[in-house]
Amino acid sequence: MSLIIDCHGHYTTAPKALETWRQRQIAGIADASLMPWVSDLKISDDELRESIEQNQLRLMKERGSDLTIFSPRASFMAHHIGDFQVSSTWAAICNELCFRVAQLFPDHFIPAAMLPQSPGVDPATCIPELVKCVEQFGNVGINLNPDPSGGHWTSKPLSDRSWYPIYEKMVEYDIPAMIHVSTSCNDCFHTTGAHYLNADTTAFMQCLTSDLFGDFPTLKFIIPHGGGAVPYHWGRFRGLAQEMKKPLLKDHLLKNIFFDTCVYHQPGIDLLTKVIPVENILFASEMIGAVRGIDPETGYYYDDTKRYIEASTIVVGDDRHKIYEGNARRVFPRLDTALQAKEL
Amino acid sequence: MSLIIDCHGHYTTAPKALETWRQRQIAGIADASLMPWVSDLKISDDELRESIEQNQLRLMKERGSDLTIFSPRASFMAHHIGDFQVSSTWAAICNELCFRVAQLFPDHFIPAAMLPQSPGVDPATCIPELVKCVEQFGNVGINLNPDPSGGHWTSKPLSDRSWYPIYEKMVEYDIPAMIHVSTSCNDCFHTTGAHYLNADTTAFMQCLTSDLFGDFPTLKFIIPHGGGAVPYHWGRFRGLAQEMKKPLLKDHLLKNIFFDTCVYHQPGIDLLTKVIPVENILFASEMIGAVRGIDPETGYYYDDTKRYIEASTIVVGDDRHKIYEGNARRVFPRLDTALQAKEL
Numbered sequence: 109m110s111l112i113i114d115c116h117g118h119y120t121t122a123p124k125a126l127e128t129w130r131q132r133q134i135a136g137i138a139d140a141s142l143m144p145w146v147s148d149l150k151i152s153d154d155e156l157r158e159s160i161e162q163n164q165l166r167l168m169k170e171r172g173s174d175l176t177i178f179s180p181r182a183s184f185m186a187h188h189i190g191d192f193q194v195s196s197t198w199a200a201i202c203n204e205l206c207f208r209v210a211q212l213f214p215d216h217f218i219p220a221a222m223l224p225q226s227p228g229v230d231p232a233t234c235i236p237e238l239v240k241c242v243e244q245f246g247n248v249g250i251n252l253n254p255d256p257s258g259g260h261w262t263s264k265p266l267s268d269r270s271w272y273p274i275y276e277k278m279v280e281y282d283i284p285a286m287i288h289v290s291t292s293c294n295d296c297f298h299t300t301g302a303h304y305l306n307a308d309t310t311a312f313m314q315c316l317t318s319d320l321f322g323d324f325p326t327l328k329f330i331i332p333h334g335g336g337a338v339p340y341h342w343g344r345f346r347g348l349a350q351e352m353k354k355p356l357l358k359d360h361l362l363k364n365i366f367f368d369t370c371v372y373h374q375p376g377i378d379l380l381t382k383v384i385p386v387e388n389i390l391f392a393s394e395m396i397g398a399v400r401g402i403d404p405e406t407g408y409y410y411d412d413t414k415r416y417i418e419a420s421t422i423v424v425g426d427d428r429h430k431i432y433e434g435n436a437r438r439v440f441p442r443l444d445t446a447l448q449a450k451e452l
Numbered sequence: 453m454s455l456i457i458d459c460h461g462h463y464t465t466a467p468k469a470l471e472t473w474r475q476r477q478i479a480g481i482a483d484a485s486l487m488p489w490v491s492d493l494k495i496s497d498d499e500l501r502e503s504i505e506q507n508q509l510r511l512m513k514e515r516g517s518d519l520t521i522f523s524p525r526a527s528f529m530a531h532h533i534g535d536f537q538v539s540s541t542w543a544a545i546c547n548e549l550c551f552r553v554a555q556l557f558p559d560h561f562i563p564a565a566m567l568p569q570s571p572g573v574d575p576a577t578c579i580p581e582l583v584k585c586v587e588q589f590g591n592v593g594i595n596l597n598p599d600p601s602g603g604h605w606t607s608k609p610l611s612d613r614s615w616y617p618i619y620e621k622m623v624e625y626d627i628p629a630m631i632h633v634s635t636s637c638n639d640c641f642h643t644t645g646a647h648y649l650n651a652d653t654t655a656f657m658q659c660l661t662s663d664l665f666g667d668f669p670t671l672k673f674i675i676p677h678g679g680g681a682v683p684y685h686w687g688r689f690r691g692l693a694q695e696m697k698k699p700l701l702k703d704h705l706l707k708n709i710f711f712d713t714c715v716y717h718q719p720g721i722d723l724l725t726k727v728i729p730v731e732n733i734l735f736a737s738e739m740i741g742a743v744r745g746i747d748p749e750t751g752y753y754y755d756d757t758k759r760y761i762e763a764s765t766i767v768v769g770d771d772r773h774k775i776y777e778g779n780a781r782r783v784f785p786r787l788d789t790a791l792q793a794k795e796l
Contacts, residue, residue, distance in 0.1 A: 260604070261641070294605055295608065295609055296605040296607070296609055297654055298661055298692075302653050305653050306646075306649075306681075309649050309650060310650065313646040316645065333688075336649075337681035337684065340678065340683065340723060341715060341716070343715070343716030343743075343747065344644075344677075345645065346749075347754040348742065350748075351745060372685070372687030373727075375686070375723050376684050376687060376727075378723075379719050379722075379723045398692065399687075399688055399691030400695065401691050405690075
């Protein structure tokens with residue numbers, strides 16, 4: 109019997125007070141007299157408990173998943189708002205909330221951190237928050253935003269050396285990064301329908317064209333949302349790598365890049381699992397996320413991705429265990445350590 | 453026996469003189485004394501013939517396709533370079549070459565036009581070139597670039613009224629647009645591995661969130677490269693439309709949006725044809741394009757997409773005819789008229 113580990117959950121259901129505080133912070137960017145104190149935000153354990161029990165935990169129990177790697181709401185990271193100080197305060201607040209949720213529900217949630225990224229600011233400035241989240245809050249991974257500008261793509265590609273200090277710390281701690289953008293403030297890109305998927309494809313291609321994993325052989329990236337367009341166009345990517353005289357993708361990228369199962373229909377999951385080696389696929393739903401409704405074609409929630417794995421004729425036997433549990437333990441070694449400490 | 457119509461081919465093999473002229477034009481942007489005359493570009497019919505016979509036409513014959521809807525090289529459109537006048541001259545030159553190819557090989561090529569788009573310039577300025585290409589050059593479609601900035605996405609979404617003059621002309625002529633970006637000059641985006649696919653997904657989502665096809669019920673867009681990430685994430689898009697209280701995608705978008713088959717492996721084509729109604733799929737290869745090699749897993753060219761259709765157990769019988777010929781005749785009525793004039 110596998111532990112069902114959902115490697116991609118965000119705290120999308122935080123108490124309203126969080127959003128209100130953020131609105132005050134944003135107002136404070138324009139008028140410093142309006143800037144709230146961190147201590148102005150008061151959310152009790154009971155409020156946290158309720159926000160989880162009625163939402164994520166309820167659905168986890170209904171659907172039969174055990175443990176969620178839980179990070180702050182991706183669309184609310186909004187790294188494009190304000191300066192580094194604004195992002196830094198905001199990240200600290202959001203990470204603390206996820207840590208508190210994990211403390212309240214230690215069997216069901218384990219935290220992953222957002223970083224206080226800010227457009228044009230050296231990524232190395234994120235390291236103190238990262239260190240705190242790993243060492244004090246027990247975070248097992250981070251979310252890394254390849255486009256802190258929010259859809260203007262003004263940062264360097266992930267292969268640029270400006271990102272290396274973060275990678276060095278990731279390698280030191282043996283934590284993976286989920287490559288995950290935030291809200292788009294570019295009218296061209298719908299946040300969850302275009303920007304998220306585009307970023308996934310973009311990040312994969314940045315890795316493909318570079319020798320990033322030559323420099324960091326143990327660095328691990330999770331490309332969420334089933335890898336954006338990548339598995340569907342796997343032939344294209346294999347062909348492009350070949351044109352560029354790169355090694356086969358399995359050697360060039362698949363020791364370091366993993367895809368989650370946030371693909372919300374059976375044919376998509378079937379393609380993913382047919383094309384990508386099972387060792388590179390981690391179970392996830394991004395519940396409660398972008399797509400919250402019930403699919404009229406199936407009568408079940410679009411994002412109940414466990415159903416697609418269960419119905420799969422491709423993923424059978426031990427492969428299912430790998431997707432549900434084994435790969436997550438391997439990709440998130442600190443999760444594995446935490447589970448072993450509980451004799452799981 | 454179907455006519456095999458490839459709806460997506462670019463003149464990627466034009467004689468070197470074209471690129472040389474373009475380099476001179478680019479030099480002329482900085483120093484007007486270097487700006488070449490249009491008449492400086494001399495490419496003979498024999499040179500055109502050779503560039504086609506040894507390349508596209510050779511492969512069409514080898515692979516068994518009959519007719520290609522042929523447009524200027526997409527990555528060379530580079531609308532971000534120079535101003536409207538630069539784009540206008542360049543588009544006129546490139547469109548004339550495709551027209552000449554179609555005259556030289558009337559049974560095998562029929563032209564589609566690039567537009568002289570330029571960042572920040574009113575899309576309506578493209579109409580004279582469009583009119584010329586349809587009325588004088590017999591073009592049956594256009595390529596519309598949703599991001600003339602080349603990866604900075606500074607234009608309005610395709611649903612914005614600034615694009616409407618082009619749509620009005622398209623509707624008047626009953627020509628479809630392939631939504632196709634050009635070279636990325638943003639280091640974040642690899643041109644053919646990220647920017648192209650991202651643009652496909654982005655354009656689809658711009659249509660989904662808007663009521664563009666309410667305003668233009670007969671407007672037709674082809675989303676190339678198998679629709680970017682769209683078919684793979686069809687459940688996600690259905691779910692997002694549902695959240696937004698939009699009609700079912702088949703009613704909201706699929707009377708107006710079509711996907712080509714430029715997906716370079718069997719599982720991708722299988723997903724496309726399983727998920728998207730056969731009426732919305734048009735055969736294409738984008739040959740000779742981004743991926744020119746031979747797939748070591750099959751021993752055949754990645755972009756020999758006809759092989760995937762032929763090997764499909766999903767697309768059988770009359771459905772195959774629709775993908776090869778029937779849908780193209782319906783989506784490109786001027787192509788149908790041209791074929792009927794030849795009693796085809």
